[in-house]
Amino acid sequence: MKKKLFEAENHKGHTTLRINLEHLDTQTSPQLKAEFLVLCRPPLKKLVVDMSSVNSCDSSGLSALLVAERMMRDSKGEVHLIVPNADVRNLFRVTQLEKVFTIHVSPETVK
Secondary structure, three states, rough: OOOOOOOOOOOOOOOEEEOOOOOOOOOHHHHHHHHHHOOOOOOOEEEEEOOOOOOEEOOHHHHHHHHHHHHHHHOOEEEEEOOOOOHHHHHHOOOOOHHHOOOOOOOOOOO
């Protein structure tokens, strides 16, 4: 059975979207944006994006994540990212997107 690119799980108080990709890039970001268009709607107030499998991300991947952030902000919600990969975390630091997103190193630190 083929593994899904994205898996959403509803929890009490939030939804977690697991990205099952090593590379978040121009090939995969349109599908991620489409997933966000479905998920980021009221009454959802907190979206957790688990990027534990992601080893690299380009500008189109960041753009897709910003779609989720904008949609959630417009509905008074928030986006949390789980980014254990140091290189990907560094990308958020260099682009100053760490100021836009709440970034966690592991799922255990998400409250």
